[in-house]
Amino acid sequence: ASCFWPPHGEEEPPGSRTRGESRMASRISPDKRFLIFFDFDETIVDETSDDMVVQTAPNQHLPAWLKDTYQPGHYNEYMQRVLAYLAEQGVTESDIRTVMEKLPATPGMLALLQFLRNRPPHDFEVVLLSDANTFFIESWLRRAGTRSLFHRIFSNPATFNREGRLVLKPFHSHECPRCPANMCKQAVVREYITRRIQERGRPYQRVFYVGDGANDFCPALAMGPRDMVFPRRDFPMHRLITETHEATPGEFKAVTVPWSSAEEVVQRLRKLVAE
Template sequence: QNSRRGNSRTPPVVVRFLIFFDFDETIVDETSDDQVVQTAPGQHLPAWLKDTYQPGRYNQYMQRVLAYLAEQGVTESDIRGVMEKIPATPGMLNLFQFLRARPAQDFEVVLVSDSNTFFIESWLRRNGARQLFHRVLSNPATFSRDGRLVLRPFHAHDCPRCPENMCKQVIVRDYVARRAQERGRPYQRVFYVGDGANDFCPALALGPRDVAFPRRDFPMHKLITETHEARPGEFKAVTVPWESAEEVAQRLRKLVAE
């Protein structure tokens, strides 16, 4: 039966390019985890709570922060309201408009972020951008019956560079491999738009035809520059730094026309 159904399907649109976006300080001009603190009493967290943070275990720390906020009576709509107001980075909404206006076979757009699904979905829906994204790959977050936003790790991995709940390189490699298998062919090019140190790791997986778009003078850009100097040839992708996402749109326009 499956094979009969398979034969009657119209062939899927084979998309030419895959573009990944980070969220915090890439799509939005702030860090969503910092912004949620605005919902706390006095808009700050108590010192005892901040002191529980341990390097590499940020996800667990945020789980405690969200539990504390729920205890203080912070509601789902309080959190959503704060997320919806985060400003986009310069030019980002124009870049989204450009991507939306392209034919379906040009870009598959994926969001990969160490924030969480509730923060991200709240912002995307408010800004009319949810439909643009084929997938949102982030730490799962859902509200429990008692009104607490419960955060879970995205996955487990062995990468020494990344926090234990998320290695974006593992996510990017798995996604690209799975989609190539489903499509029966690879993408012509893969793009990655990011800013942080955890965006450098996935960008290392890009090949010489791919393009890394690091936000200018942010950690991802600095790490790429340092790698080029210290270990030439290790970072393979073309690098296009940006201050406004308009610069990303300009480069994509050229690549699509090739």
């Protein structure tokens, strides 16, 4: 695969762990059987959070001059400018949090998260991996009462400065030509799994990945034949997997289970944990 691991230590930029999360991470049961990764936008929530924050702008709309500054592959820098503009228009932390808390979950997703919460503690280590940002994600998870389920959140750091502006930073740098400049999810997945196997002293029985977008295809390429990916049906990740199977049979190794409702993910996981 054409992805490279980030330099040592860069998988965890300043502020990527919230208070108490380091303590929580150290309490992760070392004998968990399964590791499951989730994307956030259009996977956990049924919207793109970056698009929805525009609802806080005057007339719920960005000026053309700002939209015209977007360059492909550099969305993170574009969102930095959007958030700076919103702050200039008087948008507050409370305004942004309110919009994020109202994002609807995807069909069946709350049932899937509840299923994972109700499993015995040695079953699932749950990780969130998103190109959104930590503030948007934390706002939604806390409102939904599901924050404690996630052992780690890997996303672009975002914190409010003294002037009340939400300051967004890139997650890391990498050399993968397939991914946006600020995040290669495969690099994060490989680094995390390698480190956790060293800490545990044993591999996971299976790794799962639940996603929807083109940037979720890259980490899915790193999965092995015992692993399982759950692409949202007819979204870019699903289409890219299908195209890869047709173009280069055997390159994509993981078992693929498309879903329209996350209840379908619950059904498959329920069978696997019973094995």
